Amino acid sequence: MKKTASFLLALMFVFAAVTPAAAAGGAKVPPADGTTARALRFREDGSFKILQLTDLHKSDGDAYEDVNNCLLNELAKTQDADLVVITGDIAMSGTRDEIIANIDEIMTPFANASIPVAVVFGNHDSESGLISREELMAIYNTHPNSISVDEGALLPGCGTYTIPILSSSGDRLAFNLWMIDSREYDEQGRYGAVTPEQIAWYVHKSEALQAQNDGKIVPSLMFQHIPVPEIYDALLEVNRFTPYAVKRIYTDDRYYVVNPDNINAGRLAEYPCPPYENNGQFDAVAARGDVLAMFFGHDHSNTFNITYRGVDLVATPKTNFEGYGVDRGARLITLNEADTSAYETHLVRFTSLYDLNDLNPASLISSGIRLNSPEFKTIVAVNFFHLLFRLQYFFATTLVEAVTGMKFDY
Numbered sequence: 001m002k003k004t005a006s007f008l009l010a011l012m013f014v015f016a017a018v019t020p021a022a023a024a025g026g027a028k029v030p031p032a033d034g035t036t037a038r039a040l041r042f043r044e045d046g047s048f049k050i051l052q053l054t055d056l057h058k059s060d061g062d063a064y065e066d067v068n069n070c071l072l073n074e075l076a077k078t079q080d081a082d083l084v085v086i087t088g089d090i091a092m093s094g095t096r097d098e099i100i101a102n103i104d105e106i107m108t109p110f111a112n113a114s115i116p117v118a119v120v121f122g123n124h125d126s127e128s129g130l131i132s133r134e135e136l137m138a139i140y141n142t143h144p145n146s147i148s149v150d151e152g153a154l155l156p157g158c159g160t161y162t163i164p165i166l167s168s169s170g171d172r173l174a175f176n177l178w179m180i181d182s183r184e185y186d187e188q189g190r191y192g193a194v195t196p197e198q199i200a201w202y203v204h205k206s207e208a209l210q211a212q213n214d215g216k217i218v219p220s221l222m223f224q225h226i227p228v229p230e231i232y233d234a235l236l237e238v239n240r241f242t243p244y245a246v247k248r249i250y251t252d253d254r255y256y257v258v259n260p261d262n263i264n265a266g267r268l269a270e271y272p273c274p275p276y277e278n279n280g281q282f283d284a285v286a287a288r289g290d291v292l293a294m295f296f297g298h299d300h301s302n303t304f305n306i307t308y309r310g311v312d313l314v315a316t317p318k319t320n321f322e323g324y325g326v327d328r329g330a331r332l333i334t335l336n337e338a339d340t341s342a343y344e345t346h347l348v349r350f351t352s353l354y355d356l357n358d359l360n361p362a363s364l365i366s367s368g369i370r371l372n373s374p375e376f377k378t379i380v381a382v383n384f385f386h387l388l389f390r391l392q393y394f395f396a397t398t399l400v401e402a403v404t405g406m407k408f409d410y
């Protein structure tokens with residue numbers, strides 16, 4: 001029975017995948033080239049919503065496993081997303097069977113809500129050596145709602161591809177998403193860098209899309225796990241005694257805060273961890289001018305959105321209660337077909353999914369939630385951690401901002 005249901009679901013997704021491109025039939029929809037996911041489409045009202053999740057670090061034996069599963073369910077049910085993008089460090093610990101089960105727990109809530117999911121990998125996903133990125137991608141792709149691409153031998157790594165978003169009428173490419181495997185580590189054990197081959201592929205494909213689009217660049221967003229090294233050029237270098245200055249990775253004595261002149265939202269809560277090597281990815285992106293914003297995970301507490309050389313560099317915090325982190329949640333990104341030169345984004349904090357009122361006996365009874373259920377545990381956990389966050393925020397941000405006259409949260 002289960003098999004029949006998933007076969008039918010798979011058939012629906014294949015049909016949905018083929019329909020817009022086939023209907024278009026023209027050269028304006030990108031052809032399959034081994035690095036292109038199935039095309040998605042703006043809604044009839046012109047909107048398209050992307051829900052970014054990151055750094056789930058899902059493993060068996062997590063203290064908050066049931067809570068984290070509830071949060072994924074709630075995000076799937078409430079955010080009305082057209083696409084979920086997961087930017088790395090997803091399900092990476094345990095045996096192969098445990099990893100398969102964990103991926104199933106991540107994918108299923110979104111499959112149940114008929115939401116496609118696209119992943120890129122982080123430095124940890126295949127770090128254990130028990131399972132390769134290619135094997136992981138094959139497991140994600142057993143799920144009918146997975147649209148991730150293994151580009152095979154075309155590029156180094158696994159999971160560098162594009163997701164075309166067609167116009168609501170389905171007859172042209174209106175927007176593009178770049179999904180980049182930001183690799184693992186270099187030979188010295190420092191964070192990995194996007195390779196020259198991947199950058200050349202981006203430039204070539206970006207130019208090809210522009211050529212197909214009557215010479216106009218195709219506006220896009222880029223998603224990857226590890227931020228670009230230029231993030232430190234976008235911050236403000238200060239002396240080490242500046243409150244909340246973070247020490248630059250790979251250096252001994254350089255400190256940074258956000259720059260009030262270029263920050264749009266959020267805060268710098270920990271030092272960013274880009275690669276040591278810089279193969280020119282950001283320079284290529286800035287030169288092409290087709291990427292409105294680059295979205296990263298990796299640094300679990302950062303939430304900033306900073307404009308640097310015409311590109312927004314956006315950090316998304318980890319999307320569960322496992323491991324370290326200050327702000328936690330997902331990120332919703334909304335596109336509008338009528339103006340693809342801009343986008344809107346905000347954090348989806350877990351307290352927007354539940355609030356204290358959910359804990360009063362009347363609403364518990366009316367919602368049918370039992371006291372020994374994961375749902376109840378989730379409401380308690382969300383409220384408890386939010387209370388800690390509010391206390392921490394008051395002492396570490398509100399008071400310090402008042403005393404120093406500086407701003408740390410935008």
Ligand SMILES: [Fe+2]
Nearest residue numbers: 089122123298
């Ligand atoms: Fe990471």
